[in-house]
Structures are given as structure tokens and as C-alpha cells.
Amino acid sequence: MNLVAWTIVVCEIGFWVVILLGLLIRYMFKREKLGLFFLALTPVIDLVLLIVTAVDLYNGATANRFHALSAIYLGVSIAFGKSMIRWTDERFLYYVKKQGTKPIRKTGMDYAYHSMKGSILHLLAYAIGAIIIVAMIYFIDDTTRTKVLSGTLELWLFILGIDFAISISYFIWQRPKKEK
Template structure:
């Protein structure tokens, strides 16, 4: 695995570490401001990945699927970051602190709406990540060096389309409650 791939892995681990540190500091150690500080570090992790990827490409590297994955990761992290933190926060409160309401399994139209919200977040992630890819394609201005980016855009467009079809299907065939 190359340096960029390891950076992506480190950034993903770093993302969850700063969230965990934020939750532990906030709820276990009762340091609300310090906990918020750790949670606010999540965009710094994204900035590190963006800087490393851009520097590698600027220094003449040919774009690979790993470079493209960095753009996808950035889009997903920005679009889903807040909801992932909220998801972790709710579960931490319930399962670790034994406070709050138990997370419920969504069904019916509630699940359909939630699924569509996730698909719209996916669309936002796509817009952000695709913008990075298109800008890098434009700046590098060498189709041979950016072929991986073009391929990633095609595959991601297909995946996004499938995501929309699946979310729409839940409005037609709602997810049943367990045992029904």
C-alpha cells in the first residue's frame, strides 16, 4: 500500500479517534468544552488528507484509484460528518452512559424518509468529491495522468443512481416492522 492509501487509513482512524475522545471527554470526564474541541478536530483530519493528496499530485504523481478515494472520502466526511457524530453521540449516551432513548429500528415511511435523507447526503458528498476530482483533472490537464479520476466519477455516478433507486423503492415498498 502506498503513502496516500496509508494516509486515508490514518485519517479514517483519526476521525473516529477524535470523535471517541470528544465523547469520552464530554460525558465521562464532564469536560464539555474540551469534548467539543475534540469533536471540532474532525475537519482538521480532512484537511490533512487533502493536503497530502494535493501535494503528491502536484509533485507529478499519476492519479490512482487511491487518490480518487481521497476525494470520495473528503466528500463523504464533509456530507456525513455531522450525522455520523450525532449517530455516535446517541449510541454512546445509550450504550455506555445508560442515558437517553434506545436507538430504534426505523420502519415504514419513517425509514423511507430517512433513507432518502441519506441519499441526499450522498448526493452532497458526490457534488463535493466530484468537484475535487474535476478540479484536479482540470489542473493536471493530462488525461493519461487523471484517467483514474474519470473512471471514479463514472462508477460513483452509477452508485449514486442506484442509491436513489433503492431509496425511492422504500416509498413504494416500505420496510416492515420486525415480526410483521
């Protein structure tokens, strides 16, 4: 694995570490501001990944799947970051602190709308990632070094279409309630 691949791994681990630290400090040690500080570090992790990727390409590296993955990671992190933190926060409160209400499994139209909201966030992630990928292609200005990036955009767009098709299907075939 190359530098960008390892940076992605470290950033993903770092993302969850700062979230868990933020929640632990916030709820277990009752230090609201310090906990919020750790939660606010998630964009810094994204910035580190962006810098490492840009420097690697600037130094003449041929774009590979890890450079493309870094753009995907950044798009997903920015688009879904707030909802991932909220999801973790709710579960931490209920399962660890034994406070709040139990997270409810969505069904029917509630789940269909929830799924469509996720698809719209996926579209936002795609837009952010695509802007980063197109910027990489533009600044490198060498199609032989950026072929992987173009292919990634096409594949991701196909996956995005599948995501929307699945979300639309939930409006037709709704998710049933689980029998106890």
C-alpha cells in the same frame, strides 16, 4: 500501498479516534468544551488528507484509485460527518452512559424518508467529491495521468443512481416492523 493510501487509513482511524475521545471526555469526564474541541478536529483530519493528496499530485504522481478515494472520503466526511457524529453520540449516551432513549429502528415511511435523506446526503458527498476530482483533473491537465479520476466519477455516479433507486423503493415497499 502508497502515501495517499496510508493517509486515508490514518485519517479514517483518526476520525473515529477524535470522535470517541470527544465523547469520552464530554460524557465520562464531564468536560463539555474539551470534548467539543476533539469533535471539532474532524475537519482538520480532512484538511490533512487534502494536503497530502494535492502535494503528491503536484509532485508529478499519476492519479490512481487512492487519489480518487481521497476525494470520495472528503466528500463523504463533509456530507455525512455531522450525522455520523450525532449517530455515535446517541448510541454512546444510551449504551455506554445508560442515559437518553434507546435508538429506535425506523420502519415504514419514517425509514423511507430517512433513506431518502441519506441519498440526498450521498448526492452532496458526490458533488463535493466531484468538485475535488474535477479540480485535480483541471490542475494536472494531462489525461494520461487522470484517467482513473474520470472513471471514478462515472462509477460513483452509477452507484449514486442505485442508492436513489433503493431509497425510492422504500416508498413503494416499506420496511416492516420486526416481530419480537
